[in-house]
Amino acid sequence: MKKTIDIPLGSQHISLLEPVRFKFECENEKIIGVDSDVGFVHRGIEHACTTKFKFDGIGYVVARICGLCAITHSLTYTAGIEKLLGGEITQKAKYLRILLLELDRIHSHMLCLSHTCENAGFEAMFMRIMGDREIIMEIQELLTGNRVQFDFISIGGVNRDLDASRAKEIIIKLEIVKQKVLGYIDVFTNNWSLSLKFQGVGALSLDEAYRFNAIGPLARASGLNIDVRNEIDYLPFFELGFVMQTHTDGDINARNLVRLNEILNSLEMCNNTLEGLPEGDIFTKLKGKPKGEVLVRLEAPRGELMYYIKGGGKSMLERVRIKTPTFSSIPAFSHIFVGENYADAPAILASFDPCLACTAK
Amino acid sequence: MKKIEVTLNNVREEILEFYDAKKWHFLTLNGVALEDEKTEIQWIFSQYEAFDEIVIMFAEIACGDVVPSIVDIVPSAIISQREFVDMFGIEVDGSEKGLYLDQDSLQMPLSSCKV
Numbered sequence: 001m002k003k004t005i006d007i008p009l010g011s012q013h014i015s016l017l018e019p020v021r022f023k024f025e026c027e028n029e030k031i032i033g034v035d036s037d038v039g040f041v042h043r044g045i046e047h048a049c050t051t052k053f054k055f056d057g058i059g060y061v062v063a064r065i066c067g068l069c070a071i072t073h074s075l076t077y078t079a080g081i082e083k084l085l086g087g088e089i090t091q092k093a094k095y096l097r098i099l100l101l102e103l104d105r106i107h108s109h110m111l112c113l114s115h116t117c118e119n120a121g122f123e124a125m126f127m128r129i130m131g132d133r134e135i136i137m138e139i140q141e142l143l144t145g146n147r148v149q150f151d152f153i154s155i156g157g158v159n160r161d162l163d164a165s166r167a168k169e170i171i172i173k174l175e176i177v178k179q180k181v182l183g184y185i186d187v188f189t190n191n192w193s194l195s196l197k198f199q200g201v202g203a204l205s206l207d208e209a210y211r212f213n214a215i216g217p218l219a220r221a222s223g224l225n226i227d228v229r230n231e232i233d234y235l236p237f238f239e240l241g242f243v244m245q246t247h248t249d250g251d252i253n254a255r256n257l258v259r260l261n262e263i264l265n266s267l268e269m270c271n272n273t274l275e276g277l278p279e280g281d282i283f284t285k286l287k288g289k290p291k292g293e294v295l296v297r298l299e300a301p302r303g304e305l306m307y308y309i310k311g312g313g314k315s316m317l318e319r320v321r322i323k324t325p326t327f328s329s330i331p332a333f334s335h336i337f338v339g340e341n342y343a344d345a346p347a348i349l350a351s352f353d354p355c356l357a358c359t360a361k
Numbered sequence: 362m363k364k365i366e367v368t369l370n371n372v373r374e375e376i377l378e379f380y381d382a383k384k385w386h387f388l389t390l391n392g393v394a395l396e397d398e399k400t401e402i403q404w405i406f407s408q409y410e411a412f413d414e415i416v417i418m419f420a421e422i423a424c425g426d427v428v429p430s431i432v433d434i435v436p437s438a439i440i441s442q443r444e445f446v447d448m449f450g451i452e453v454d455g456s457e458k459g460l461y462l463d464q465d466s467l468q469m470p471l472s473s474c475k476v
Contacts, residue, residue: 323441
């Protein structure tokens with residue numbers, strides 16, 4: 001038996017922005033075993049949701065789980081409460097929700113792609129994408145008044161309307177972003193540092209994706225057709241031009257290309273939303289208190305986000321269960337590392353786009 | 362959302378019979394604290410490419426019960442089993458404690474069991 005050595009990656013490491021620790025068992029350069037620890041900053045949010053906050057305030061609490069997908073968290077929770085209350089929101093509110101949801105996806109994917117460049121030693125591209133990402137942050141500020149924590153979604157609709165002049169301004173900004181993303185696709189396809197270098201590295205086959213219940217861009221890059229937008233009908237994703245993006249190689253390069261194509265699709269959906277924005281109210285008053293149980297899912301930038309909510313007809317809920325995409329992807333992550341070189345571990349990890357804020361909710 | 366009641370004795374057989382990895386996607390293992398120190402444990406699945414086809418297998422369990430592991434049937438269940446152990450303090454066969462909560466933090470915060 002060959003001698004092995006344990007090498008940690010995290011909880012603080014130059015390639016990691018968040019507190020997670022992987023312990024790699026290595027045989028020379030090759031990883032032969034992985035152990036992970038994600039419990040560094042557990043915040044007890046599920047517990048707080050049933051002991052500290054009433055149901056109508058929880059949408060703003062769960063938005064604090066993650067700065068990147070705040071809209072996705074508050075929207076999923078709110079959709080669950082609306083199902084329990086039995087109300088229907090206006091079409092305009094649905095459109096505005098999708099607009100913010102897709103903007104969340106665009107800037108989150110841009111962040112992931114920029115970190116992929118950073119891990120490839122391509123600092124200039126990292127800074128270019130992060131700079132361009134500011135345009136999306138500006139659009140979010142135009143829509144909600146805030147760059148990061150929006151508090152835009154409320155039970156019954158959204159909190160802020162959009163007028164025609166701001167819609168026009170946003171359409172112009174989205175076109176600028178689209179041109180920039182087309183430029184990224186050229187770089188990610190033709191530049192050696194970002195294409196050839198990552199081909200075949202950190203690959204997950206389709207069978208393995210099924211076996212480990214992979215989700216999000218990780219699964220779609222392996223050819224697995226899973227996107228919650230394809231499996232729910234309470235928001236009109238297809239009406240606004242949603243098309244699932246997949247690849248078959250399953251490696252880092254494939255994940256990058258899936259994310260790039262998803263950004264383009266999300267930009268198109270945002271454009272369609274703004275051009276076809278219905279007239280009408282943005283808010284419907286829903287009465288009563290949630291009674292019963294419901295399970296709601298939504299496609300967050302990193303994959304399937306699930307909320308299970310149980311209410312007993314009172315202001316305080318009985319259970320709020322939050323299943324975040326990164327947490328449920330850890331078995332797939334761990335499997336991918338095995339057999340790879342330790343030197344590639346940071347780049348592989350960045351291609352997962354892990355969110356430990358969501359994980360340690 | 363379809364709920365199927367199972368017991369700790371037959372849950373493995375039920376999941377073995379039901380679970381086709383290319384048709385069903387394992388979402389998570391969930392727990393709901395009930396009165397009288399009981400907990401409802403739920404194994405949640407969704408069908409690929411189908412509109413909201415959710416199946417929940419559930420069982421009502423007591424504090425001292427040992428939940429059988431389904432990791433050999435659904436490998437990705439390992440992570441939610443470990444989370445369940447930490448949050449509810451109920452033993453799951455072969456699942457270690459301490460993934461989610463540190464030793465000095467509040468233990469089994471979602472449990473209805475009186476320790």
